[in-house]
Amino acid sequence: MKIAIIQFGGTNCDMDVLHVLKDVVGVDAETVWYKEENLTGFDGVVVPGGFSYGDYLRAGAIAARTPIMDSVKKIAAEGKPVLGICNGFQILTEARLLEGALTTNEYPKFRCHWTNLRVETANTPFTSKFRKGEVIRLPIAHMEGKFYTEEPTLAELDENDQVVFRYVDEKGRATDKANPNGSLENIAGIVNASRNVLGLMPHPERASEAILGSDEGRKIFESMADYITENF
């Protein structure tokens, strides 16, 4: 098994993801520069966080239109797991691999702090190691994280069980106060209709070892690795 971690100009969470995959989860992973157009030989992709291309135009807009994204789309079409974190989530929505858009936070500031998240479904290649309804802690670090989409898409995401994470308080309630950016229905992460592409604003790679304050993010990478072992 080998997982590709895509690097664009301005990506800055690539090495954290590489460390977690190789040293913590113990699977083979490699960083791939965006000019590389071929992802043959890879069984999964992580699009990590950062500020690709200075967030010019819109966060993720330029990266989404680089040639390597055609290969990422191919990997996704093959049913292999594709995980977008923070800027990676923004890139996947701009590339139309995921529904909706990430827009400027309701209180238009960069927000960097821990959040509580409720796992809304264990039925994805990324959350099979969680229990539905479980509350986990992951940090956020973004200014454009407000999830927005028009109806009927929002209702469809709910109906099809595509909402994977919601911002909640410590008791697991999706309140306005627990919503750090004004995301519709407290949405923090979604999957595509075929469930093998996940985007989320919080950073699981920054919470994959107890020494960092939480290791609950690790299960996302472990679930992804299990899924690849079982299917590819």
Added chain:
Amino acid sequence: MQYQATVTIEQKAGMLDPEGTTAKRALGHLGYAVESVKTAKKYEIVLEAESAEVAKQKVDEMCQKLIANPIIHNYTIELKELN
């Protein structure tokens, strides 16, 4: 023929415009009573095309593919011929 297209990108109705809201409040502090303030982004694109129609069609494509995000934006295109 050379054309200059002025593309104005606005947030769709109902979307939050924090910059506009903040500017409105600051204008209030200065004593101006304004109904609303909306921000927009402007792009000026110069291109060669056989006709105004073709130029406009190309710029519209550019907006759809890159300049705007149709999920959150409305846009308008104004075209003028350059000499």
